[in-house]
Amino acid sequence: xxxxxxxxxxxxxPLGKIGTAVAGVVAGxxxxxxxxxxxxxxxxxxxxxxxxxxxxAQSATSSIPDIPVPDVPQSVxxxxxxxxxxxxxxxxxxxxxxxxxxxxxxxxxxxVGFAEAGKKPITVxxxxxxxxxxxxxxxxxxxxxxxxxxxxxxxxxxxxxxxxGLNRAKTKWAVQVSLSDDTITITHDGHSKGIWPxxxxxxxxxxPVGETFLLSGFxxxxxxxxxxxxxxxxxxxxxxxxxxxxxxxxxxxWPTKKGxxxxxxxxxIRVPDAALKLFAKLPTxxxxxxxx
Numbered sequence: 001x002x003x004x005x006x007x008x009x010x011x012x013x014p015l016g017k018i019g020t021a022v023a024g025v026v027a028g029x030x031x032x033x034x035x036x037x038x039x040x041x042x043x044x045x046x047x048x049x050x051x052x053x054x055x056x057a058q059s060a061t062s063s064i065p066d067i068p069v070p071d072v073p074q075s076v077x078x079x080x081x082x083x084x085x086x087x088x089x090x091x092x093x094x095x096x097x098x099x100x101x102x103x104x105x106x107x108x109x110x111x112v113g114f115a116e117a118g119k120k121p122i123t124v125x126x127x128x129x130x131x132x133x134x135x136x137x138x139x140x141x142x143x144x145x146x147x148x149x150x151x152x153x154x155x156x157x158x159x160x161x162x163x164x165g166l167n168r169a170k171t172k173w174a175v176q177v178s179l180s181d182d183t184i185t186i187t188h189d190g191h192s193k194g195i196w197p198x199x200x201x202x203x204x205x206x207x208p209v210g211e212t213f214l215l216s217g218f219x220x221x222x223x224x225x226x227x228x229x230x231x232x233x234x235x236x237x238x239x240x241x242x243x244x245x246x247x248x249x250x251x252x253x254w255p256t257k258k259g260x261x262x263x264x265x266x267x268x269i270r271v272p273d274a275a276l277k278l279f280a281k282l283p284t285x286x287x288x289x290x291x292x
Contacts, residue, residue: 085152089153104170231248
């Protein structure tokens with residue numbers, strides 16, 4: 001990781017307004033056609049059926065009791081960092097590699113996340129992320145608990161949350177980004193729905209590698225390069241912020257073909273319009289695998 005003090009701030013603003021114009025972001029969803037506000041419905045309909053029934057059945061047949069949920073005092077909760085795109089969860093276990101296989105869980109209420117199942121509270125997860133319902137990838141489960149990927153710094157941050165009362169669902173959509181091939185591939189049920197060339201981070205502002213996920217999507221009409229922007233759950237390793245925002249990596253368009261080829265960005269992934277339109281079908285929580 002880059003040492004403190006060696007980070008830089010970009011004057012260009014791929015996601016610079018996330019932290020300062022939330023109201024505008026929420027309104028923008030209507031322009032995108034409810035891109036991620038209907039993410040929950042996408043999880044729950046069609047081929048992506050919720051798996052809550054299977055989870056309940058598994059718990060009922062297990063002879064090992066669930067790990068109890070500890071009572072965390074409010075005084076402790078108040079001091080915990082928030083797991084959102086502006087946050088940093090310094091004590092979070094790191095996992096860059098585990099793929100969720102499309103499984104996600106809806107955090108529909110303010111929830112404490114733990115370093116271990118039932119032990120060591122480390123963060124508070126809000127019920128929404130940039131105007132969207134919070135759906136987080138599930139990496140593994142253990143006796144009534146789920147380890148989820150967080151949208152906060154550092155990249156790869158995870159936490160354990162109790163599953164009771166939360167909806168789980170599985171999507172067949174997935175995204176693969178190859179930085180060596182300069183391509184993005186979107187698949188459904190293992191079948192390619194399209195492969196497109198991409199623009200990626202420059203040498204001094206590289207696109208971070210590892211497993212991440214689709215966090216949210218929004219429209220910012222002030223961004224002339226690409227009003228439609230899809231925020232991922234990862235952040236730049238070399239920039240503290242993009243134009244005052246939290247340095248969140250995003251998938252977005254660019255008005256010129258030259259600006260979508262090779263090492264051209266501050267870490268974001270620039271794609272053609274066809275890829276951006278297909279992103280509108282992806283539910284929040286969709287796994288995104290970025291490889292070197």
